[in-house]
Amino acid sequence: QKEVEQDPGPLSVPEGAIVSLNCTYSNSAFQYFMWYRQYSRKGPELLMYTYSSGNKEDGRFTAQVDKSSKYISLFIRDSQPSDSATYLCAMRGNQGGKLIFGQGTELSVKP
Amino acid sequence: GAGVSQSPRYKVAKRGQDVALRCDPISGHVSLFWYQQALGQGPEFLTYFQNEAQLDKSGLPSDRFFAERPEGSVSTLKIQRTQQEDSAVYLCASSPTGQSYGYTFGSGTRLTVV
Numbered sequence: 001q002k003e004v005e006q007d008p009g010p011l012s013v014p015e016g017a018i019v020s021l022n023c024t025y026s027n028s029a030f031q032y033f034m035w036y037r038q039y040s041r042k043g044p045e046l047l048m049y050t051y052s053s054g055n056k057e058d059g060r061f062t063a064q065v066d067k068s069s070k071y072i073s074l075f076i077r078d079s080q081p082s083d084s085a086t087y088l089c090a091m092r093g094n095q096g097g098k099l100i101f102g103q104g105t106e107l108s109v110k111p
Numbered sequence: 112g113a114g115v116s117q118s119p120r121y122k123v124a125k126r127g128q129d130v131a132l133r134c135d136p137i138s139g140h141v142s143l144f145w146y147q148q149a150l151g152q153g154p155e156f157l158t159y160f161q162n163e164a165q166l167d168k169s170g171l172p173s174d175r176f177f178a179e180r181p182e183g184s185v186s187t188l189k190i191q192r193t194q195q196e197d198s199a200v201y202l203c204a205s206s207p208t209g210q211s212y213g214y215t216f217g218s219g220t221r222l223t224v225v
Contacts, residue, residue: 006153008151041221043217043218044202046214049213088154090153097167099156099214101155103151
């Protein structure tokens, strides 16, 4: 079993929909949680980051971390066709160094 | 440059050939990471440098893989005697420190072994 599990999709939604993306993890040492967006043939770009449990909002994006359930979420409000990409969750412990990534969820937002 | 630069963008190698992939991190970034991303998968950690010191190489799949960062800036990932299972995108990332929240990734080198 992988340390980080993420549904690969694909997920297809109409423009303007609310999108919910999720990851579960098994390592209780993870403290830093990130969401990356990856367009085709590009490297991942950081969208959101959260330390420990809680919520964080940035424009149309909200990241949630529930450490008791080992579950993290990314919500996208008023989704746009330009949001079509693969979304990767990533996490690491306190000591820095390597990130552990989920498999990525492929999202398509239809006009 | 403003971002992480990787070269070449694409590399086709015959099975058994040696390849060298280059990463130019953001100037001044202390930490540098190499990841391998297979098709349809998330990036998998290969190795991590802080300045010129290789602090973690636990993700390197075999002794055919070797990475270096001799002057604490540019890094090279070398794969000897390439095999078909080495076909993947190799991503490099850098960060100001190892404690940073997020790392800036390059666009990767797509390696195809035929």
